[in-house]
Amino acid sequence: MHLLMKPVTDVVYSSTPSEESQNIFQSVLTKPSCSLASASSDHALWDQMGLLATLLIFGVSLSFASAERPMRRSLVFPMETDNSYVELVPQKDLDMGAFTLCMRVATELAKGNREIILFAYRTLYFDELNMWREADGRYGLFMSGEGVFFHLPELNTFQTHLCLTWDSKSGMAAFHVDGKRSIRKVYKSGHKVQNGGKVILGQDPDSFLKDFDSKQSFVGEITDVNMWDYVLSDAMIEALHVGKRMPRGNIFDWETIELIVNGNVKVITEEL
Amino acid sequence: MHLLMKPVTDVVYSSTPSEESQNIFQSVLTKPSCSLASASSDHALWDQMGLLATLLIFGVSLSFASAERPMRRSLVFPMETDNSYVELVPQKDLDMGAFTLCMRVATELAKGNREIILFAYRTLYFDELNMWREADGRYGLFMSGEGVFFHLPELNTFQTHLCLTWDSKSGMAAFHVDGKRSIRKVYKSGHKVQNGGKVILGQDPDSFLKDFDSKQSFVGEITDVNMWDYVLSDAMIEALHVGKRMPRGNIFDWETIELIVNGNVKVITEEL
Amino acid sequence: MHLLMKPVTDVVYSSTPSEESQNIFQSVLTKPSCSLASASSDHALWDQMGLLATLLIFGVSLSFASAERPMRRSLVFPMETDNSYVELVPQKDLDMGAFTLCMRVATELAKGNREIILFAYRTLYFDELNMWREADGRYGLFMSGEGVFFHLPELNTFQTHLCLTWDSKSGMAAFHVDGKRSIRKVYKSGHKVQNGGKVILGQDPDSFLKDFDSKQSFVGEITDVNMWDYVLSDAMIEALHVGKRMPRGNIFDWETIELIVNGNVKVITEEL
Numbered sequence: 001m002h003l004l005m006k007p008v009t010d011v012v013y014s015s016t017p018s019e020e021s022q023n024i025f026q027s028v029l030t031k032p033s034c035s036l037a038s039a040s041s042d043h044a045l046w047d048q049m050g051l052l053a054t055l056l057i058f059g060v061s062l063s064f065a066s067a068e069r070p071m072r073r074s075l076v077f078p079m080e081t082d083n084s085y086v087e088l089v090p091q092k093d094l095d096m097g098a099f100t101l102c103m104r105v106a107t108e109l110a111k112g113n114r115e116i117i118l119f120a121y122r123t124l125y126f127d128e129l130n131m132w133r134e135a136d137g138r139y140g141l142f143m144s145g146e147g148v149f150f151h152l153p154e155l156n157t158f159q160t161h162l163c164l165t166w167d168s169k170s171g172m173a174a175f176h177v178d179g180k181r182s183i184r185k186v187y188k189s190g191h192k193v194q195n196g197g198k199v200i201l202g203q204d205p206d207s208f209l210k211d212f213d214s215k216q217s218f219v220g221e222i223t224d225v226n227m228w229d230y231v232l233s234d235a236m237i238e239a240l241h242v243g244k245r246m247p248r249g250n251i252f253d254w255e256t257i258e259l260i261v262n263g264n265v266k267v268i269t270e271e272l
Numbered sequence: 273m274h275l276l277m278k279p280v281t282d283v284v285y286s287s288t289p290s291e292e293s294q295n296i297f298q299s300v301l302t303k304p305s306c307s308l309a310s311a312s313s314d315h316a317l318w319d320q321m322g323l324l325a326t327l328l329i330f331g332v333s334l335s336f337a338s339a340e341r342p343m344r345r346s347l348v349f350p351m352e353t354d355n356s357y358v359e360l361v362p363q364k365d366l367d368m369g370a371f372t373l374c375m376r377v378a379t380e381l382a383k384g385n386r387e388i389i390l391f392a393y394r395t396l397y398f399d400e401l402n403m404w405r406e407a408d409g410r411y412g413l414f415m416s417g418e419g420v421f422f423h424l425p426e427l428n429t430f431q432t433h434l435c436l437t438w439d440s441k442s443g444m445a446a447f448h449v450d451g452k453r454s455i456r457k458v459y460k461s462g463h464k465v466q467n468g469g470k471v472i473l474g475q476d477p478d479s480f481l482k483d484f485d486s487k488q489s490f491v492g493e494i495t496d497v498n499m500w501d502y503v504l505s506d507a508m509i510e511a512l513h514v515g516k517r518m519p520r521g522n523i524f525d526w527e528t529i530e531l532i533v534n535g536n537v538k539v540i541t542e543e544l
Numbered sequence: 545m546h547l548l549m550k551p552v553t554d555v556v557y558s559s560t561p562s563e564e565s566q567n568i569f570q571s572v573l574t575k576p577s578c579s580l581a582s583a584s585s586d587h588a589l590w591d592q593m594g595l596l597a598t599l600l601i602f603g604v605s606l607s608f609a610s611a612e613r614p615m616r617r618s619l620v621f622p623m624e625t626d627n628s629y630v631e632l633v634p635q636k637d638l639d640m641g642a643f644t645l646c647m648r649v650a651t652e653l654a655k656g657n658r659e660i661i662l663f664a665y666r667t668l669y670f671d672e673l674n675m676w677r678e679a680d681g682r683y684g685l686f687m688s689g690e691g692v693f694f695h696l697p698e699l700n701t702f703q704t705h706l707c708l709t710w711d712s713k714s715g716m717a718a719f720h721v722d723g724k725r726s727i728r729k730v731y732k733s734g735h736k737v738q739n740g741g742k743v744i745l746g747q748d749p750d751s752f753l754k755d756f757d758s759k760q761s762f763v764g765e766i767t768d769v770n771m772w773d774y775v776l777s778d779a780m781i782e783a784l785h786v787g788k789r790m791p792r793g794n795i796f797d798w799e800t801i802e803l804i805v806n807g808n809v810k811v812i813t814e815e816l
Contacts, residue, residue, distance in 0.1 A: 182701040
């Protein structure tokens with residue numbers, strides 16, 4: 001089952017008698033395997049997914065308008081699967097000569113030595129923009145081919161604020177971990193990210209988008225995913241890390257983003 | 273010998289000439305093995321324990337009312353034993369569809385590779401709610417059966433503020449270590465914690481409550497144990513970590529809790 | 545090709561339509577190997593280099609005068625080479641009976657076990673003042689002979705503020721890492737640093753300055769290199785670490801320094 005998570009302005013969190021400041025858990029259910037294997041082509045598959053999304057919409061209303069206590073959605077991926085993922089619907093096209101991608105991510109997988117997909121933007125034939133934790137512990141950015149790798153502190157069970165920036169003109173790429181920038185590395189200067197694909201969290205879509213590998217899947221929690229089609233300054237990223245909510249992402253803005261949930265992913269709403 | 277630690281409003285701490293802000297050690301003595309093995313059934317055992325507690329009450333009065341210098345009791349478990357533990361008397365029944373359990377705990381055992389019981393709530397036939405440090409270093413929550421495990425930083429000789437939350441509706445469980453939340457894991461959604469048992473610190477009561485295993489016992493120091501029958505927000509737990517004393521626990525409130533001490537456990541009172 | 549980076553007061557960063565607070569990447573190009581091997585003597589080589597620098601000057605203008613948003617140049621050394629380095633042109637002679645040398649440095653090389661040159665000041669026959677990360681992880685100061693070594697935290701992908709002080713009278717040498725001073729060690733009291741050489745970053749000039757060793761080269765990012773011909777107090781160095789820009793270096797002042805870039809080093813300008 002697919003679930004379309006669309007924020008609306010209705011305040012729907014349940015009031016709890018005992019404690020007004022409790023967390024509000026918004027449980028979103030699992031699906032049985034949705035037979036993506038039957039899709040005969042990538043194109044047909046994307047269409048089918050759109051259809052499923054349309055057919056299976058749930059009007060799960062979450063409040064982000066109640067100004068007094070700011071809330072935020074968080075995605076919990078409870079276990080290794082080859083079918084659970086969340087599609088992020090962008091606000092504008094992803095043809096980009098630069099970007100900043102940020103998220104808050106927590107996982108216990110980093111203790112192990114397998115790959116972990118952190119972000120995947122795929123067009124029909126290319127991995128346009130993938131962010132990985134490699135099996136050897138490095139962090140990698142891949143745009144249509146060979147990647148560039150960074151030695152960062154390990155992700156862990158507590159939330160890490162992770163950002164990635166890249167600029168085509170200079171080719172400079174860098175990670176920011178909890179507000180601190182890594183060294184810059186030169187990567188694909190002159191390249192452009194192409195429009196026309198899908199962004200998903202939780203799985204790495206391989207060339208046919210039909211055989212996800214559970215050993216690459218994400219397990220843990222992801223929230224506050226924002227993306228800009230330009231490079232934010234170090235100071236701005238540090239401010240985002242400590243909770244500033246400006247500037248709002250112009251590709252993805254987590255406060256208003258539409259999420260299409262597929263498989264066993266729980267969307268919870270937490271107070272900030 | 274059992275000791276009932278019941279806070280009263282009399283100020284009894286001894287004034288010490290050299291240093292007015294010294295810790296006040298309230299030494300509570302050990303008992304010889306209290307032949308629990310003779311209990312013929314679990315039920316009889318609980319009754320017997322209650323009787324012992326009643327017979328052996330000490331009116332050890334500790335002040336928590338002297339407003340100027342806030343004091344707090346701390347439990348010191350000096351060595352491995354199979355008979356030393358502290359029973360916590362709850363303010364209300366423990367039938368719970370959610371909870372937050374917090375404590376400040378310090379131990380040097382975590383360097384080794386044995387299990388460490390951190391909290392045990394047992395009814396007649398079930399381990400209703402146990403919190404463990406596992407032999408492999410993971411932290412586990414067990415409610416009547418299989419547990420759920422977390423990779424957290426190791427406990428150590430300095431105080432760690434450890435909280436555990438769980439909510440039946442969503443099944444979400446998480447630890448908080450010094451105010452930072454782990455990933456959430458899905459565990460026993462729909463389950464309820466049952467009323468009618470006993471909460472102890474220091475030992476793991478096995479099915480007959482008569483053969484504690486010293487190799488699972490707690491050695492170190494525990495204080496500030498509080499429990500709520502709902503889930504506190506991340507922000508509230510972070511505030512507790514840094515010393516905020518609200519909201520007060522509605523199951524256990526360490527400031528007023530009654531403690532029944534059994535065996536070699538020292539209860540000291542320290543200034544905050 | 546050599547590039548002379550000379551700060552001027554013209555504001556030249558390109559205005560970007562989407563976001564006024566973007567980083568400004570000032571890309572500076574690589575050169576093919578500049579056949580230093582043909583130089584027949586050290587002396588001739590320095591002359592030749594000066595000539596090259598003069599012939600190949602680029603008027604790359606960077607703004608440091610726009611007061612509202614302070615900018616700073618940063619040197620990115622993207623890969624191991626035996627020909628990429630940056631010469632720092634001093635404001636005054638380097639005959640010194642004491643010094644403070646500071647820089648902000650980030651590198652992922654420290655994970656490996658090779659030497660890393662961090663600063664090299666060489667006269668015709670002597671390594672007058674070199675700062676190294678040794679293969680065994682220690683940090684060393686060398687002035688015309690044997691060095692003195694310190695055990696410091698490892699450099700990493702995030703910026704470390706590193707200072708080194710030395711005073712001839714007492715012979716006291718010490719490092720400061722992110723504002724915290726190491727122990728002091730006694731080194732070459734009575735010695736003087738001699739004038740008449742060149743300061744470079746990125747390579748270690750060996751005795752003939754003609755066969756740099758790529759396995760000693762610097763890879764990563766260096767910025768905010770300042771030098772004084774006296775010892776700053778611990779408090780002043782701590783203040784520099786957190787961003788205070790006084791006192792300005794009287795040997796090197798990064799805000800106004802002239803840089804002669806050689807090989808594949810990118811000079812970027814970032815907002816502070």
